Amino acid sequence: MSDVLLAVDDLRTYFATEEGVVRAVDGVSxxxxxxxRRGVVGESGSGKSVTAMSIMGLIEPPxxxxxxxxxxxxxxxxxxxxxxxxxxxxxxxxxxIFQDPMTSLNPVYTIGQQLIETIVLHQNVSKSAAREIAAxxxxxxxxxxxxxxxxxxxxxxxxxMRQRVMIAMGLSCNPELLIADEPTxxxxxxxxxxxxxxxxxxxxxRGTSVLLITHDLGVVAGFxxxxxxxxxxxxxxxxxxxxxxxxxxxxxxxxxxxSMTRLDAAQMHRLNSVRGAPPSVINLPEGCRFRPRCDFxxxxxxxxxxxxxxxxxxxxxxxxxxxxxxxxxxxxxxGAPR
Amino acid sequence: xxxxxxxxxxxxxxxLFVLSALVFMLVQFGGGSPLDRLRxxxxxxxxxxxxxxKYGLDLPLYQQYFKWLSGFVSVDRFVVLGAxxxxxxxxxxxxxxxxxxxxxxxxWFRPARAFGVVAIWVSFFWFAKSRVDFAMDWGDSxxxxxxxxxxxxxxxxxxxRLGVTALSLALIIGLPLGVFQAxxxxxxxxxxxxxxxxxxxxxxxxxxxxxxxxVLAFYLERWTGLKLFFVVGMTQVGYGDLGRLAQxxxxxxxxxxxxxxxxxxxxxxxxxxxxxxMLEVLHSDYLRTAKSKGLPRRTVLVKHAxxxxxxxxxxxxxxxxxxxxxxxxxxxxxxxxxxxxxLYIGAINAVDYPVxxxxxxxxxxxxxxxxxxxxxxxxxxxxxxxxx
Numbered sequence: 183m184s185d186v187l188l189a190v191d192d193l194r195t196y197f198a199t200e201e202g203v204v205r206a207v208d209g210v211s212x213x214x215x216x217x218x219r220r221g222v223v224g225e226s227g228s229g230k231s232v233t234a235m236s237i238m239g240l241i242e243p244p245x246x247x248x249x250x251x252x253x254x255x256x257x258x259x260x261x262x263x264x265x266x267x268x269x270x271x272x273x274x275x276x277x278x279i280f281q282d283p284m285t286s287l288n289p290v291y292t293i294g295q296q297l298i299e300t301i302v303l304h305q306n307v308s309k310s311a312a313r314e315i316a317a318x319x320x321x322x323x324x325x326x327x328x329x330x331x332x333x334x335x336x337x338x339x340x341x342x343m344r345q346r347v348m349i350a351m352g353l354s355c356n357p358e359l360l361i362a363d364e365p366t367x368x369x370x371x372x373x374x375x376x377x378x379x380x381x382x383x384x385x386x387x388r389g390t391s392v393l394l395i396t397h398d399l400g401v402v403a404g405f406x407x408x409x410x411x412x413x414x415x416x417x418x419x420x421x422x423x424x425x426x427x428x429x430x431x432x433x434x435x436x437x438x439x440x441s442m443t444r445l446d447a448a449q450m451h452r453l454n455s456v457r458g459a460p461p462s463v464i465n466l467p468e469g470c471r472f473r474p475r476c477d478f479x480x481x482x483x484x485x486x487x488x489x490x491x492x493x494x495x496x497x498x499x500x501x502x503x504x505x506x507x508x509x510x511x512x513x514x515x516x517g518a519p520r
Numbered sequence: 521x522x523x524x525x526x527x528x529x530x531x532x533x534x535x536l537f538v539l540s541a542l543v544f545m546l547v548q549f550g551g552g553s554p555l556d557r558l559r560x561x562x563x564x565x566x567x568x569x570x571x572x573x574k575y576g577l578d579l580p581l582y583q584q585y586f587k588w589l590s591g592f593v594s595v596d597r598f599v600v601l602g603a604x605x606x607x608x609x610x611x612x613x614x615x616x617x618x619x620x621x622x623x624x625x626x627x628w629f630r631p632a633r634a635f636g637v638v639a640i641w642v643s644f645f646w647f648a649k650s651r652v653d654f655a656m657d658w659g660d661s662x663x664x665x666x667x668x669x670x671x672x673x674x675x676x677x678x679x680x681r682l683g684v685t686a687l688s689l690a691l692i693i694g695l696p697l698g699v700f701q702a703x704x705x706x707x708x709x710x711x712x713x714x715x716x717x718x719x720x721x722x723x724x725x726x727x728x729x730x731x732x733x734x735v736l737a738f739y740l741e742r743w744t745g746l747k748l749f750f751v752v753g754m755t756q757v758g759y760g761d762l763g764r765l766a767q768x769x770x771x772x773x774x775x776x777x778x779x780x781x782x783x784x785x786x787x788x789x790x791x792x793x794x795x796x797x798m799l800e801v802l803h804s805d806y807l808r809t810a811k812s813k814g815l816p817r818r819t820v821l822v823k824h825a826x827x828x829x830x831x832x833x834x835x836x837x838x839x840x841x842x843x844x845x846x847x848x849x850x851x852x853x854x855x856x857x858x859x860x861x862x863l864y865i866g867a868i869n870a871v872d873y874p875v876x877x878x879x880x881x882x883x884x885x886x887x888x889x890x891x892x893x894x895x896x897x898x899x900x901x902x903x904x905x906x907x908x
Contacts, residue, residue, distance in 0.1 A: 238812055266816075273814030280812075285805040288824055289904055290831075300813045333625070335903040351813070 187391050188214040188237070188359055193251035195229075195236045198244070202464040206232040208415035210251075211490070214359070219382065219392045221406030221423065223399060223438070225460050229415040230395045234361045237393075238278055239268050256358065274304035277352035279381075281364040283344035287336035293320075293347050294332030297354060304355040319350040322384060342373040349381050353388065360385055361393045366401070378405055399442050403427055411435045414461050414471040417490055421498030429510075431493050431500035433476050436510040470503070478504055521899075524907040525892065532888035539884045540592075540877065544585050547873045553577065554662035554871045575662060588659065588877060596657035596669065605651040612644045634900050659874040661867075668878045671863060675847070676882075678754055679859035681771075682852070683844030685779040690786030691837065697787065698794025699826060702802060713791060720788035729781040729854045736777060750774045752856040778855040782848055786840070793836055798829040831902055835894045842890035846883040 297316035320328035323346040366374035410420040440454035458475040658668035847861030867875035
């Protein structure tokens with residue numbers, strides 16, 4: 183289970199706006215193995231979605247541009263693939279599920295038309311065979327009466343049902359990588375877990391790798407093998423889910439975890455919040471981007487941008503100058519040593 | 521759906537009653553009398569007295585109104601010439617009923633059926649025109665021009681020729697222009713299109729019309745010797761003696777400039793509406809989904825974007841079709857076009873209220889009817905809309 187499916191190397195995606203250049207993704211590198219479930223967490227604007235859109239090749243020039251970097255997907259360099267080759271990958275080998283199921287389906291076409299369209303596009307099958315595949319994929323996501331519901335329009339489905347349809351559409355072509363961009367944010371809390379369980383079970387059945395973008399740490403803890411934490415366009419920490427949760431190395435991850443409500447906490451503690459606000463990605467601070475909000479910042483943090491490097495734990499990387507000396511496990515949220 | 525249409529028709533009739541009463545009062549209170557012109561001549565006193573009694577101008581206002589109303593809703597003549605018209609009518613009814621009871625489970629079927637029914641009925645009326653003589657008793661013009669029905673429907677043909685040409689031009693040029701502008705937003709093409717639309721939309725029609733006359737007729741002929749376009753009337757003198765092809769050419773040379781004047785403003789309007797509608801769809805989530813499925817750009821733009829972006833335009837265009845009926849007062853006056861608009865302005869100047877009322881009512885009926893058509897069309901095109 184260690185062969186690499188997707189390798190992103192030093193990806194930089196910038197957007198030109200009237201206020202200046204937005205460095206939405208600024209030097210992101212990571213790999214995803216086959217069958218791996220990767221969680222991506224971070225605040226709004228940290229570059230999670232733009233990373234996903236860059237992988238899908240959905241960054242629209244001239245406003246958005248992938249400045250440098252390489253995205254290697256199973257031996258294909260996605261950034262240099264011609265458009266018609268890229269279209270075969272997009273939707274066929276890499277599928278994406280979006281945040282808001284209420285607006286993600288075309289209102290004037292039936293669910294069946296939209297599913298069949300994708301299947302016919304990526305698999306060499308007839309329309310009637312595609313219809314059967316479509317009905318089967320609706321059955322897979324546990325929609326009752328799948329054959330007849332194919333002829334219903336999106337507005338005849340509830341939000342949760344629509345997200346199931348999106349999942350069915352994403353998985354109908356057996357992709358190797360499924361990117362889910364906050365798939366449950368817009369849903370009822372009670373359906374969130376159902377949808378995630380379903381999506382990940384189906385992905386497991388097919389051996390599909392999952393890149394799950396979320397700002398819900400609980401989701402990541404429950405569903406992901408590995409986690410990367412993003413902040414202001416870069417990855418600040420990456421490792422296995424348990425490493426990040428029980429042994430955070432970066433002050434930002436530590437702050438995020440402290441701001442999470444936990445039912446299994448040994449003792450009651452005040453909910454913490456990461457002070458300040460995320461920096462503007464147009465005018466990033468000098469040195470470490472998290473420095474203005476960090477309780478542990480030193481002079482060196484002002485001078486150099488820390489790079490993602492190994493820590494004392496195997497497979498756990500962190501981008502912090504003080505990662506080795508700080509023992510964040512011991513620091514309570516009440517008082518931070520300086 | 522059927523109950524909905526019936527309800528809308530009933531509301532429409534009430535609306536038209538209110539409209540007729542309001543307009544009748546406005547015309548009466550507007551000052552002047554249809555016989556004022558005759559008063560300039562002192563020897564006309566007896567004639568004026570006779571006409572006053574004949575037209576019922578001495579009656580109280582409400583009696584005049586009901587006199588007009590009872591005439592307006594009564595049929596003057598209805599003659600069907602030959603059995604072929606009845607057979608045609610029977611088969612059209614049968615075809616319509618058959619189409620509505622046919623069940624085909626495909627999404628193209630519902631729009632195709634709606635289109636088919638409209639086409640059948642339009643072609644039937646085309647066919648029936650020469651075989652059925654029908655007229656309502658809308659009274660006589662106070663100017664002595666004969667029955668109002670014949671006046672209005674005589675002018676309607678000219679107005680339709682001009683209006684349908686202008687609307688088609690506007691649709692054929694305006695909609696694609698808006699789509700391309702949206703697809704290449706902020707490009708040079710888009711900027712030029714926006715500026716052009718802005719200028720065309722804000723130039724008064726009389727300047728556009730006279731400008732086209734001056735440039736494309738007067739100066740074109742003076743500089744190049746080419747006499748391409750006529751500036752007055754629908755056909756030239758001696759039209760009947762021309763060959764078929766020459767007749768078509770003559771119609772085109774008369775139609776081009778007035779149609780273009782009206783179309784220019786509509787092109788600008790449609791291009792702006794279509795651009796805005798398309799931009800909204802282009803930034804929608806479901807378009808991102810369509811792209812992420814790996815569909816070709818063309819499919820994304822036409823099947824997923826344009827289909828949705830045309831929805832709001834349908835309403836605007838349908839109501840503009842209703843607008844054709846009223847004619848184009850200014851353009852028709854400038855180009856000497858014998859249409860409803862020119863009839864209307866002449867009737868207003870002469871306080872010829874049977875003609876004024878008839879035209880207002882025809883426009884009103886057109887707007888009420890096309891409003892219902894727009895709503896039904898919207899229900900056919902947008903699966904989210906349901907009527908009860």
